Amino acid sequence: MTQQKEDIDEVTGDLNHKKEQVPEELVPSLGQLTTALRAVEDPGTSPQEREGVIRTAQALSSTLDVIADPETPQPLRGQLTELVKQVTAALDTANQSGTSPGQRRTVTLVAERSASVLHMIADRGTPQGLRAQLSGTVNNVTTAVTRDRHARTLKLAKSMTASLAIISDPNTPDKERKELAETTHEASSSLENQGDSDEQTERMKKKQEEAASAQDLPDEPLPKAAEACTNAVFDSVSDDTLNRDLKSVVPAKWKTEGVNDFWKSDESGDDSLDVLVQLLNEESVNARLKIRRLIPKLADTVPASELFETLATPGLHCLRAALQLDQDSGVKSGSWVKMAKEKE
Numbered sequence: 001m002t003q004q005k006e007d008i009d010e011v012t013g014d015l016n017h018k019k020e021q022v023p024e025e026l027v028p029s030l031g032q033l034t035t036a037l038r039a040v041e042d043p044g045t046s047p048q049e050r051e052g053v054i055r056t057a058q059a060l061s062s063t064l065d066v067i068a069d070p071e072t073p074q075p076l077r078g079q080l081t082e083l084v085k086q087v088t089a090a091l092d093t094a095n096q097s098g099t100s101p102g103q104r105r106t107v108t109l110v111a112e113r114s115a116s117v118l119h120m121i122a123d124r125g126t127p128q129g130l131r132a133q134l135s136g137t138v139n140n141v142t143t144a145v146t147r148d149r150h151a152r153t154l155k156l157a158k159s160m161t162a163s164l165a166i167i168s169d170p171n172t173p174d175k176e177r178k179e180l181a182e183t184t185h186e187a188s189s190s191l192e193n194q195g196d197s198d199e200q201t202e203r204m205k206k207k208q209e210e211a212a213s214a215q216d217l218p219d220e221p222l223p224k225a226a227e228a229c230t231n232a233v234f235d236s237v238s239d240d241t242l243n244r245d246l247k248s249v250v251p252a253k254w255k256t257e258g259v260n261d262f263w264k265s266d267e268s269g270d271d272s273l274d275v276l277v278q279l280l281n282e283e284s285v286n287a288r289l290k291i292r293r294l295i296p297k298l299a300d301t302v303p304a305s306e307l308f309e310t311l312a313t314p315g316l317h318c319l320r321a322a323l324q325l326d327q328d329s330g331v332k333s334g335s336w337v338k339m340a341k342e343k344e
Contacts, residue, residue: 004050008037011057018061021068023081029088030064033057036091046101046261046278048234052108056091059115060084066122073124079131080122083138087114090142099149102238106154107145109236113161114138117168130178133185137164140188153191156201158236160188163204165312166211172313176211183207208308213343215313217320222328223267225321226291230265230273232314233298245301249293250275257281265289292331295321299334307339319343 015030015037022030037057040050066072067080093099094107120126121134141157163184167177184207187200218225234242242262247255258280268274272288279285299322307315322336323344 004047004054005041007054007058008041008050011054011061012037014061015057015064018064018068022064023067023077026064026067026081026084029085032088032092033060036088036095039095043282046105046239047263047276047284048261049105049108051263052105052112053091056087056108056112056115059112059118060087063115063118063122072122076122076124079135080118083114083118083121083135086139086142086146087111087118089146090114093146093149102240103149103154105238106158107149110141110145110154110157110161113164114142117164120168130181133181134164134167137181137185137188140185140191144188144191156187156191159201159309160184160191160204162236162309162312163208166208166308169215169313171215172211173214176207176214180204180207180211205309208312212308212313212316215316217316217323217340217343220317220320221270222291222321222324223270223273225317225324226273226295227265227267228314228317229311229321230275230294230298232311232317233302234262234264236310237301241301246294246297249289249297251287253285254279254287257283291321292325292329295325295336296331296333299336304335304339307336 012034015034019027019030036053039045040053063080063084067077067084090107091111094104094111099107117134117138121131121138137160141160144153145157163180166172167181167184183200183204187204190200218228239259239262243259246262250259254277259277260280260282261278263276263278265273265275268288271292272290273294274286275289276284276286295318298318302310302318307318311318319336319340322333323340325331325333326337326340
């Protein structure tokens with residue numbers, strides 16, 4: 001919490017300073033942003049949600065620098081101004097009363113992934129067609145979650161922002177980036193008319209896998225792959241699901257008290273991860289979990305057919321971890337092993 005508090009203070013200071021530099025129409029959005037940052041200082045806020053709000057605000061603050069730059073062309077400045085307002089409105093939705101913890105977590109992830117692609121939209125080297133598609137997708141998904149918090153809308157929006165994460169990955173090849181941007185924009189355009197979106201969504205998911213698979217599996221040792229994989233799952237999967245699926249691998253105290261937030265993991269030797277969680281009683285605790293027991297459970301939680309629509313390119317770390325476990329120990333991690341071998 002100490003580091004997060006420092007991050008909140010720093011980005012809040014940046015935003016307050018930039019109020020004098022940005023168009024007047026953005027001042028209310030900056031107020032919403034600082035309110036969101038102060039709201040997650042509440043000790044009852046999960047560390048992961050707090051981290052998501054911080055990262056969103058940091059990405060938006062960087063975008064404000066481009067907006068304030070007198071060298072930025074006026075059409076691009078106007079485009080970025082509208083996107084900052086829309087992402088901020090989505091983040092504000094997450095803080096509204098009546099929003100469940102699960103809804104709040106998904107909306108925050110949608111806002112974070114949307115904000116993370118703004119640097120590509122702001123880059124004057126980005127082709128105009130790609131910029132328009134990315135801008136349209138951010139507009140469509142943030143508008144959808146601001147207006148509608150039904151489970152289907154949130155699930156689709158989260159999947160579409162996984163595309164944004166894949167597109168903004170510098171290792172994604174240009175051809176696959178372009179195709180994924182096109183199909184994702186098409187799918188996001190039908191968010192308001194959900195009955196017609198199934199076919200477009202399936203095309204998008206296929207392009208997500210093609211774009212992610214165009215990269216090689218990361219060349220990294222098991223602990224590093226397992227850490228990146230676990231953190232991606234913790235970021236993208238609900239805590240209710242993780243509580244259910246990880247029951248057999250977590251300490252007894254976690255099962256007794258209940259986990260409010262599976263926050264993050266760090267390498268801990270050659271065969272374990274140090275996993276940090278927040279319990280329902282708001283106590284932060286950690287424990288070493290064996291990688292050979294944890295990764296197969298995560299593979300059950302996110303099957304290979306849903307890997308990239310859920311985790312985006314960090315799913316490649318999961319495939320590397322599964323392949324290493326299979327080759328080194330004969331430990332099978334569900335459908336991840338088969339997919340990993342196909343991509344090796």
